[in-house]
Amino acid sequence: MVLQISDKTQASVQFDPYLYRKDFPILETIVHGKPLVYFDNAATTQKPEAVIQTIVDYYQGMNANVHRAIHYLGETATMAFEEARQKVARFINAPSARQIVFTRGTTEAINLVATAWGEKFISAGDEIILSEMEHHSNLIPWQILAQKVGAKLRFIPFTSEGVLDFEAFEKILSNKTRIISLTYMSNVFGTINPIKRIIRMAKDRGIPVLLDGAQSVPHLPTDVQALDCDFLAFSGHKMLGPTGIGVLYAKINHLENMNPYQGGGEMIQSVWLERATWNEIPYKFEAGTPNIAGAIALGAAVDYLSAVGMKNITLYEQELTTYALKKLAELDELVIYGNAPERGGVISFNLGEVHPHDLSHFLDQQGIAVRAGHHCAQPIMRKLDIAATTRASFYFYNTFEEIDYFVEQLKEAITFFNP
Ligand code: PMP
Numbered sequence: 001m002v003l004q005i006s007d008k009t010q011a012s013v014q015f016d017p018y019l020y021r022k023d024f025p026i027l028e029t030i031v032h033g034k035p036l037v038y039f040d041n042a043a044t045t046q047k048p049e050a051v052i053q054t055i056v057d058y059y060q061g062m063n064a065n066v067h068r069a070i071h072y073l074g075e076t077a078t079m080a081f082e083e084a085r086q087k088v089a090r091f092i093n094a095p096s097a098r099q100i101v102f103t104r105g106t107t108e109a110i111n112l113v114a115t116a117w118g119e120k121f122i123s124a125g126d127e128i129i130l131s132e133m134e135h136h137s138n139l140i141p142w143q144i145l146a147q148k149v150g151a152k153l154r155f156i157p158f159t160s161e162g163v164l165d166f167e168a169f170e171k172i173l174s175n176k177t178r179i180i181s182l183t184y185m186s187n188v189f190g191t192i193n194p195i196k197r198i199i200r201m202a203k204d205r206g207i208p209v210l211l212d213g214a215q216s217v218p219h220l221p222t223d224v225q226a227l228d229c230d231f232l233a234f235s236g237h238k239m240l241g242p243t244g245i246g247v248l249y250a251k252i253n254h255l256e257n258m259n260p261y262q263g264g265g266e267m268i269q270s271v272w273l274e275r276a277t278w279n280e281i282p283y284k285f286e287a288g289t290p291n292i293a294g295a296i297a298l299g300a301a302v303d304y305l306s307a308v309g310m311k312n313i314t315l316y317e318q319e320l321t322t323y324a325l326k327k328l329a330e331l332d333e334l335v336i337y338g339n340a341p342e343r344g345g346v347i348s349f350n351l352g353e354v355h356p357h358d359l360s361h362f363l364d365q366q367g368i369a370v371r372a373g374h375h376c377a378q379p380i381m382r383k384l385d386i387a388a389t390t391r392a393s394f395y396f397y398n399t400f401e402e403i404d405y406f407v408e409q410l411k412e413a414i415t416f417f418n419p
Contacts, residue, residue: 015316020308021397023048034367037402042187042215042346042393043371044237047301051240054300058293066292067266067283081292084299085282091302092232093223094249101255101282102295105246106214107137109233110181112248112285113210114141116261117231118179124150127176131156131164131193132383133186136376138212142181151178158383162189162338166197173201180209181231184216188377188389189338190321190346192216199228208254214238218395219317219344221310224249236294241301245294248285255281262287313396320394320403321345327407333419334410337389345394348375351410352419356390359413363390366409 021027024046029036038046058080064073066081082097089097103109118141122128128142132155146153154172157165180202185192195211202209208230213222217232218239224232231254236245250258260267260278264287269277278284305313324347328334337348351359356372363370371391374381381387392406 015312015396017316017397017399020048021399023050023304024397025049025052027397031367031369032365037368037398037405039392039394039398039402039406040369040371041395041398042238042375042391044243045218045240045395046397047240047242048304050304051242051297051300054297055242055293058296063293065289077292080296080299081290084295084302087299087302088247091222091306092217092249093225095225096252098281099249099252099255101248101250101285102290103233103246103248104244104291105235105237106135106212106233107235107246109231109246109248110138110210110212111141112261113181113231113233113250113258114145116258116285117254118142118145119149120257120259122149122151122178125176126151126178127154127172127174128152129154129156129169129172129177129180129182131158131182133158133162133164133189133191133377133380134181134183135187135212135214136378137214138181138183138210139379152176156182158189158191158380161340162186162191163340164191164193166194169198170201173205173207175205177202177205177207180207181212182209183212183214185219185344185346186338187215187346187393188348188375188380188391189340190343190348190393191338191340192220192342192344194342195227195229203228215344215346218305220314230254236298236301239301240304241298242291242294245291245298247298252281255285258285260284260287264288266290308396316396317345317394320398320400321347323400324392324394324403324406327403328410331407331410331414333414337384345398346391347393348389348391350386350389351413351417354413354417354419356388358417359390362413362416363406363409366405366412368406368409 026046062076064077066078085097085100088100156169199209210231211229213232213234217234232249237243267287269279335350360372373388
């Protein structure tokens with residue numbers, strides 16, 4: 001089905017997921033005799049041929065270490081690596097590629113800030129604001145920091161709709177707050193948080209804001225200058241890129257003022273036996289040999305996403321999610337967690353008392369890949385008083401037909417489990 005999507009600012013767009021699916025060889029997989037329906041995109045996305053080929057091309061034609069060798073391969077690899085940094089910078093509208101630090105992923109990017117920025121600028125009695133809906137990646141690094149320096153963590157609660165409680169946020173914001181670190185889009189509820197409003201309030205008080213963009217950057221157009229965030233962390237593998245590569249974007253003054261995160265080669269300028277001086281940004285934060293192939297392939301992923309159009313992706317996924325939610329609402333046995341007015345394509349649910357592992361096993365037998373578990377967000381599960389959920393999460397290569405099939409199979413599951 002070719003979907004006509006229209007929004008207020010753009011003429012109607014033809015969006016044909018089948019056209020893009022041809023670029024993803026893995027989507028042709030047959031699972032237990034059934035065509036694969038891949039609904040685990042919040043965990044990781046599939047890779048188009050262009051990204052896979054970029055990795056092969058790198059190792060076949062330009063493999064060398066970067067920034068060091070004065071030889072053809074070394075210079076070719078360095079140019080491709082730095083070009084990828086430029087592409088990522090343009091993709092999120094960063095003012096300069098110097099503000100793009102390559103990391104292993106969102107997790108490492110947040111740990112970098114909590115350690116290198118946090119240990120320098122947060123001390124005993126200071127407060128760090130997070131929310132109750134954070135992924136462990138945006139919780140544990142701050143717990144470690146708080147324990148080390150004697151700071152206090154404060155949490156914005158979420159409501160029964162899976163939406164941040166803004167009034168509660170206003171109450172915990174104080175002159176003790178040193179940083180606010182929040183997920184832009186929840187990996188459990190799909191909620192798109194009111195980040196702009198939060199950043200505006202933080203700016204009025206001179207408080208920096210870190211955004212966990214692991215779920216937002218792959219699905220929404222991102223403009224760090226318009227957002228005015230201080231830090232943005234995201235992962236390549238959730239946006240068509242390979243695993244083991246991610247990004248920390250930060251404002252120049254933070255990068256200049258922060259301590260290095262790890263020590264080693266590449267991050268230094270001059271080294272003596274007793275001391276050293278640091279390389280310029282972003283290299284000050286990239287100790288050791290980086291994931292060169294990964295970064296270049298992330299550049300290819302960004303090219304692919306830009307060609308599809310981030311706005312088109314957002315609009316199409318909105319249509320897909322609205323359709324899925326409408327059909328799922330017809331199944332009385334299903335409890336859906338989260339009902340935010342602004343949301344992305346992540347749907348968490350339970351089928352009565354059926355254990356999510358049993359349900360996901362059942363769906364797997366029908367070729368459907370969903371996630372079952374706590375989704376690295378145990379505090380959310382605790383607050384909802386459940387052990388786990390089943391989670392379906394979409395990307396632009398998913399189709400309305402797949403959703404119809406998924407709903408049909410859920411009906412079969414209801415008959416089978418009789419919850
Ligand atoms: N934050 C959120 C909201 C996520 O969904 C994830 C991945 N599930 C992460 C952080 C961590 O990303 P990574 O494992 O790629 O570092």
